[in-house]
Amino acid sequence: MRLLQYILFVFFITGISNAQQVKITGKVTDDESLPLPGVNISIKGNTNGTQSDFDGNYTILTNIGDTLVFSYVGFEIAEEKVTAASSLMHIKLIPDSSQLEEVVVTAYGSKRVRKSTSYAVSSNKSKRRGRKHRQRRIKKSSGVQVALEIRGANPASRTKQPLYVVDGVPVDNKDIAVVNAIDPSKIAKVEMLKSKKETSIYGTKAKHGCIVITTHSGNYKVQNDESYREIVENDFKRVHMAPLSTFSIDVDKASYSNIRRMINTGVKIPADAVKIEEMINYFNYQYAQPKDEHSFAIHTEYALTPWNMKTQLVKIGLKGKEIPQHEIPASNLVFLIDVSGSMGNSNKLPLLKKAFKLLVNQLREKDKVSIVVYAGAAGMVLKPTSGANKYEINQALQNLEAGGSTAGGEGIRLAYKIAKENFIKNGNNRVILATDGDFNVGISSNKDMKKLIEEKRKSDVFLTCLGFGMGNYKDSKLETLADTGNGNHAYIDTMQEAQRVLGKEFGGTMYTIAKDVKIQVEFNPSKVQAYRLIGYENRLLANEDFIDDTKDAGELGSGHTVTALYEVIPVGVTNKYLKGIADLKYTNSTINKEYGDELLTVKFRYKKPQEKKSIEMVHVLHTDTKTSVSQDFNFAASIAWFGMKLRGSKYIENQNIKDIIVLAETNKEKDNQGYKAEFIRLMNSYQGL
Structure with a gap:
């Protein structure tokens, strides 16, 4: 009896040991030690998993004895056994020479691996072996991330691009960037066709292959409706x-x-x-x-x-x-952030949230920040908060999600109202609008928006307009708002540009002299x-x-x-x-020689x-x-x-x-x-x- 109890005791203790949960953190890099964002990290034989962030960092809960699988398109799969000493696990992925070298078409899931979409990938090996290539992707909190890229391509070789087809409709070359910006959650499947038989239905435009994108709705319209104010070049x-x-x-x-x-x-x-x-x-x-x-x-x-x-x-x-930054008066800043459905792409709201963290890092204790968001309606998601509480401000930014229509006018009214209620006399009072400019609910025309801002600028609150995204970017509208609102206008396409505008040039961007x-x-x-x-x-x-x-x-x-x-x-x-022009009858064109130098x-x-x-x-x-x-x-x-x-x-x-x-x-x-x-x-x- 005692022997049986002892065996059961040992079995129980062993079970506890084998099931002991640990938190693994680390960084995933390539063979040149550069971070890889969007790497899938899963537990072998399990549906649980995560992805590396923009800097290649990851965190995952697992058990001692499990095996972690690291997978990334274009690199060999890596597996690592979890031991009691595995709390810190840095992984270096090796490029897979057997992977696609000419065209890369990928669609991969979010943190929840079980929600990953179906996809198809074909390979077309390039003769340009040995050419270095790196893809960078930003992790999305939900949905599917899609990357469409010609490996090794440069502007001089863009005539060899494959034809893109979205829901059966061929896409003009000028709109390929818009294809890349399709909301990932709308994509059901991505395929590549490369044989003559497969591409013949699309004619000569598909002679370098064809990338077929199928959306859930089946009727997605790819169109580039960016807008710019007409410019008539100055004459002599x-x-x-x-x-x-x-x-x-x-x-x-x-x-x-x-x-x-x-x-x-x-x-x-x-x-x-x-x-x-x-x-x-x-x-x-x-x-x-x-x-x-x-x-x-x-x-x-x-x-x-x-x-x-x-x-x-x-x-x-x-x-x-x-x-000097320490001499800039106390700031009363209202972040006015567009969270409408059009902001869902990775180069819009996800980039915006990372960019604003750079701005938050510049804040001092005497500065205060409020956050107003707008989609179908507008609301305050962060009450005025001291710049010393950076975690609270960043957490409010991180929690933002995109969805709905765009009530920009309502958002502007609320932002200026909050800025005025918290006005700092002789301070730096400013609304910072971040959007693609695609307002479509309530006041939306350039003329109406200009009239609204003219009214609001009387409050001595300045305006900064930050543009994001492509495809529906409304440069004309943001230029009008910034010009009218005693402000400035910048377009942020990368984190490098965000660092310039909101980091390095913080004083010039945010403080008017x-x-x-x-x-x-x-x-x-x-x-x-x-x-x-x-x-x-x-x-x-x-x-x-x-x-x-x-x-x-x-x-x-x-x-x-x-x-x-x-x-x-x-x-x-x-x-x-x-x-030449005709002589003037009534105007004396005598030149004053007194200022000859x-x-x-x-x-x-x-x-x-x-x-x-x-x-x-x-x-x-x-x-x-x-x-x-x-x-x-x-x-x-x-x-x-x-x-x-x-x-x-x-x-x-x-x-x-x-x-x-x-x-x-x-x-x-x-x-x-x-x-x-x-x-x-x-x-x-x-x-x-």
């Missing part, structure tokens, strides 16, 4: 008829990151998406800070125009005073026949608006630089862009954030002090040149993109963050599109 104006050029400054940078996204994904770039001033102002320049009582310093220089040797290029640069900033340039007719402003087409002002303090204009943040370029036709130069005069007006009266500065560009131009001048010129080429400008005499690249390459000094080098890589990629 004769100085003796229009000596003044007046415009509102612009520090928005959304156009450049949006164009970068299009080039990187092989999407055709709409001309109206190219805002040259935003491309130029994306980059920082080495302008000296103000040394007097003003919040700004003005810098000017000029030289021959690189794309037209018969004209001259004038650069006007502004530098705002840099305010001047509002209603205007520039008026007067050209000397004894030196300049005609001029044209490059860019800023949607920022032009009437000349009388310059001294009108009730006229809304642009805003500048701490440390911001702003650059404007004019192309001018000197006196005595014959130019085909300047056509002046090329132009820049007048600059701005208001301090809490004031109603503007301050004026004046700067004169003389011709007798001309020296060699800076590398900043030449790099800005290369950006303008490329932007004009993207727009198909009629004013470019030299269309050779290699000359643009050379100009940028030889003038990319002080590129610590690598943004200028990235611009050169983009131009090289664009050559193949």
Whole structure:
């Protein structure tokens, strides 16, 4: 009897030991120690599992004696036995040479493995063996993640893309990026067809294979309905008829990151998406800070125009005073976040939540944050909370899920109401709107939204608009809101851009040092026949608006630089862009010779954030002090040149993109963050599109 009891006791203890549960944490990397997001980690012989996060980290509860299986498309499956010493388990996956090398089509499940969708994968081995390739995917909390990618593809080889077919309808090449952004939860199956028999029904467009996507509804419509405000390129104006050029400054940078996204994904770039001033102002320049009582310093220089040797290029640069972050007044921030159904894609709400964590990391104890969300209706999900409570703020962000229609107007009203209720006198009061701009419930037109923001800006609450996603991105609407709401506009396509806008440039993005900033340039007719402003087409002002303090204009943040370029036709130069006009009968066109050494005069007006009266500065560009131009001048010129080429400008005499690249390459000094080098890589990629 005692022996039986002893045997039962040992059996019981052994059972407890074998069933002992442990928490395993670790990181999954590739053979070059780079993190792999979205790796499936499952318990062998069990339906339980998880996935690695964006940084390759994972956590899973399992039992001693279980075997963990690590699987990732393009890599060999790894298995690891769980022991009592396995609480920390780092895994390095080895590339699988037998995996698909030309086209990769994958669909994989979420944390709950039993909910993974069915899928089909065919392989087409490439002759380009040994070419390194890495796919990065962001984990989704639910649904199915789909990745469609040509392995080893580059812009020059995009003519070899397979044909995409969604629910039986072939998709144009220009909309392939939109296909990648289909809500994963709507996809039932992904297949690849590659034999002639399989692809014959789709004709010659499918000669490089065919990727067939079937959705649950069976009638998904792929369409690219991004919208941009029309831009009419500025023409040359004769100085003796229009000596003044007046415009509102612009520090928005959304156009450049949006164009970068299009080039990187092989999407055709709409001309109206190219805002040259935003491309130029994306980059920082080495302008000296103000040394007097003003919040700004003005810098000017000029030289021959690189794309037209018969004209001259004038650069006007502004530098705002840099305010150390600890000196920025207390902030009252309201995060206004779009959680409608259109935000479900991985490059929208999931990216947004990670991006906002970078902003939260910058907050101080004296700052406070509220979170308002809107879909079919609007509501507050986080009451005003001190910046010291970062965990609470981040948890509220993490809990956000997408679904429903888009009542943007209602969300804006609630956000401004909360900002006003928590207003900090002499503080930094701001609503931060994050959306794809696709408002479709209640007030939604650009005109109505502008009217709403005009009303709300009277509260002295500023507005920042952050755009996310593709396919239905409404750049025109966000530009209108930011311009009207005393704010700025950025487009966030990657975590790299999020780090730039919400991390590195936090002060400039979130703290305004001047509002209603205007520039008026007067050209000397004894030196300049005609001029044209490059860019800023949607920022032009009437000349009388310059001294009108009730006229809304642009805003500048701490440390911001702003650059404007004019192309001018000197006196005595014959130019085909300047056509003759009839003699004037009533106007005296006599030129004042008293200012013969002046090329132009820049007048600059701005208001301090809490004031109603503007301050004026004046700067004169003389011709007798001309020296060699800076590398900043030449790099800005290369950006303008490329932007004009993207727009198909009629004013470019030299269309050779290699000359643009050379100009940028030889003038990319002080590129610590690598943004200028990235611009050169983009131009090289664009050559193949």
